Amino acid sequence: MNGIHDMGGMQNMGPIVYEQNEPTFHEPWEGRVWALAALPLVPPSRRRLFRYEHEILPPAQYLRLSYYARTFTVLINHLLFSKIVSAAELESGRAAPGPKATPLITPAMVDVIARPRTPQQIAGSAPRFRVGQSVRARNMNPVGHTRLPRYTRGKRGTIVRDEGVLNFPDTDPERELWGEQAAPLDTVNVSLWEDYLERG
Amino acid sequence: MAKPPKNIPVGRRQFLKGAAAGTAGLIATPETAVSQPPRRQDDQQQQSVPADVALRVKALESLLVEKGLVDAAAVDAIVDVYENKVGPRNGARVVARAWVDPAYKKRLLTDATAAIAELGYGGAQGDHMVVVENGPRVHNVIVCTLCSCYPWPTLGLPPTWYKSAPYRSRVVIDPRGVLREFGLELPEDTEIRVWDSTAEIRYLVLPERPAGTERMTEEQLAALVTRDAMVGVAKVRA
Numbered sequence: 001m002n003g004i005h006d007m008g009g010m011q012n013m014g015p016i017v018y019e020q021n022e023p024t025f026h027e028p029w030e031g032r033v034w035a036l037a038a039l040p041l042v043p044p045s046r047r048r049l050f051r052y053e054h055e056i057l058p059p060a061q062y063l064r065l066s067y068y069a070r071t072f073t074v075l076i077n078h079l080l081f082s083k084i085v086s087a088a089e090l091e092s093g094r095a096a097p098g099p100k101a102t103p104l105i106t107p108a109m110v111d112v113i114a115r116p117r118t119p120q121q122i123a124g125s126a127p128r129f130r131v132g133q134s135v136r137a138r139n140m141n142p143v144g145h146t147r148l149p150r151y152t153r154g155k156r157g158t159i160v161r162d163e164g165v166l167n168f169p170d171t172d173p174e175r176e177l178w179g180e181q182a183a184p185l186d187t188v189n190v191s192l193w194e195d196y197l198e199r200g
Numbered sequence: 201m202a203k204p205p206k207n208i209p210v211g212r213r214q215f216l217k218g219a220a221a222g223t224a225g226l227i228a229t230p231e232t233a234v235s236q237p238p239r240r241q242d243d244q245q246q247q248s249v250p251a252d253v254a255l256r257v258k259a260l261e262s263l264l265v266e267k268g269l270v271d272a273a274a275v276d277a278i279v280d281v282y283e284n285k286v287g288p289r290n291g292a293r294v295v296a297r298a299w300v301d302p303a304y305k306k307r308l309l310t311d312a313t314a315a316i317a318e319l320g321y322g323g324a325q326g327d328h329m330v331v332v333e334n335g336p337r338v339h340n341v342i343v344c345t346l347c348s349c350y351p352w353p354t355l356g357l358p359p360t361w362y363k364s365a366p367y368r369s370r371v372v373i374d375p376r377g378v379l380r381e382f383g384l385e386l387p388e389d390t391e392i393r394v395w396d397s398t399a400e401i402r403y404l405v406l407p408e409r410p411a412g413t414e415r416m417t418e419e420q421l422a423a424l425v426t427r428d429a430m431v432g433v434a435k436v437r438a
Contacts (some may be wrong), residue, residue: 008345008396010369016381017366022359024283029254032261034357035278038324039270051347066247067348067363072257085263093259095267105270107277114281114353116322119313147398149345151372163328166400 001052001143002150004059009151030068037075038113039105042082048169052145053078124165133159146170287356290321291404292425294354296418298331299409309333312404316354325402326353332395333406334432339386340393341379341432342403343371349397351404355427362431372396382433405430410438 007013025031040047053074054062065073079085084101129135139154140146147169250256264270294316298305308315312329316322329351332340344350345368350358361367371378375392379385386392395403407429413421428434 005346007365007369008343008372010365011373013365013369015366016361016364016370016378018361018382019359024287024357025279027254029257031279031283032257032275034282035275036257036261036264036270038278039274041264041269054347063365064248066249067360069247069249069253072253072260076260079260084269085260085267089263089267090260093263095263100268102269104268105274107271107273110274110277110281112323113278114286114321114323116313116317116320116353117327119327147346149396149398151345161330163330163399163401166328169399 001055001145002141003055004062005055006150008149025068033068033072033075037071037078039110041084041102041105042078046078046082049081049145050074050078051169053081055145122165122167127162129159131159131162135159142170144170282352282357286321286352286354288354288425288427288430289422290319290356291351291354291427291430292422293319294321294331294404295406295425295430296422298406299421300418305406308406316404321353323353325349326351328400328402329354329404330395330401331404331406332393334408334435336408337389338391338393339379339432340395340403340405341371341375342395342397342405343368344397345369345372346396346398349402351402354404355430359427379433382428384434405432407432407436410436412438 025034037050054070057065057070057074061073062070076090080087080090082101086096089096134156135158136156137148137152137154140148141153261270261272261275265272294308297319298308304315304318307318308331312331313322313327315331316326316329332342334340342350343362348358348363350362367378372394375394376386379392397403407425409421410424413424416424424436424438426434426436429436
């Protein structure tokens with residue numbers, strides 16, 4: 001989405017404000033929000049929308065809220081959309097009876113977050129580009145999540161490093177086709193002759 | 201265009217106090233739309249926090265605990281990790297080791313994730329590390345223009361300025377000006393390389409070892425290395 005989050009190259013955002021000896025969290029609630037957002041409360045298929053849910057905040061709100069206030073706002077939406085909590089529960093502050101969405105998260109389960117781990121191996125095809133090759137970033141404007149910043153689109157560059165195979169982050173191929181009305185996790189698979197395609 | 205202002209250290213209170221004034225000012229002065237008024241220090245500090253946010257966060261946590269989804273001790277454990285276990289001291293150890301051990305430095309520049317894991321650091325936001333080396337003619341600086349990506353295991357959580365609109369927007373279009381704002385004036389012939397953390401790679405800058413530190417121990421060297429130097433907005437001073 002061409003949202004306010006994609007701010008590389010924007011000007012007039014003001015001076016950089018530097019705080020000496022800044023603490024990790026300024027207030028205890030910031031740490032609690034951070035930790036709650038880090039917990040594996042939602043299944044991975046929903047979890048991957050967390051960034052997108054930041055991006056679809058109204059721009060004025062995105063800019064106005066402090067970082068952790070923004071995280072909190074998005075977390076609430078995230079838990080609601082993922083049906084981990086209901087609006088009624090948030091309103092009353094009391095848990096409604098019924099089955100639990102996920103098993104209890106214990107300290108042992110989060111103990112491992114800051115330890116080296118074996119990288120996930122993702123199967124991929126042979127690279128289409130090699131180091132030193134000239135490429136052009138696609139000029140595209142998907143309404144869903146993308147990690148192609150606007151300031152690079154349509155611009156030429158050179159491959160300086162092959163970073164291997166990583167999961168493609170653009171969440172919404174369906175929304176690329178049909179816009180906001182499409183369900184975010186759906187896909188359409190189309191058979192296309194090679195001559196219809198350019199290097200993406 | 202006004203001269204790049206100096207960095208202004210602000211306390212949290214001042215930060216919050218500035219918030220209301222900044223917002224009101226922005227809405228109330230129509231002339232801001234036509235001309236470029238001189239910037240006030242708090243212009244970009246329009247950010248705010250809902251007054252009852254601490255209570256609301258507490259209520260959410262209680263609800264999740266009551267629903268049997270979260271053990272509050274798990275929340276404590278995560279806060280503890282980010283307040284006490286990860287942080288720039290980890291990155292400083294990596295840098296100091298690279299300065300004193302050429303074989304380690306070679307491994308670090310070839311496969312940073314594995315070399316950093318040798319010192320016991322890794323995990324979330326550190327699974328795909330790349331270390332970029334500064335030199336007499338090359339200066340690296342890292343950013344995440346799209347959100348706030350940062351190498352947590354080696355640097356901890358990012359400071360507010362790194363996550364802020366002024367830094368994220370401007371460091372890609374005017375890196376030299378941004379570095380000047382941090383008090384770092386680089387020679388004209390220095391090549392600045394900006395690394396935008398758009399994918400899953402997380403970057404760490406390997407700063408230049410300052411002159412006059414030849415006799416220092418690895419531990420003494422690590423004490424010199426700052427977070428800012430490893431982000432690339434400062435140099436290491438002896």
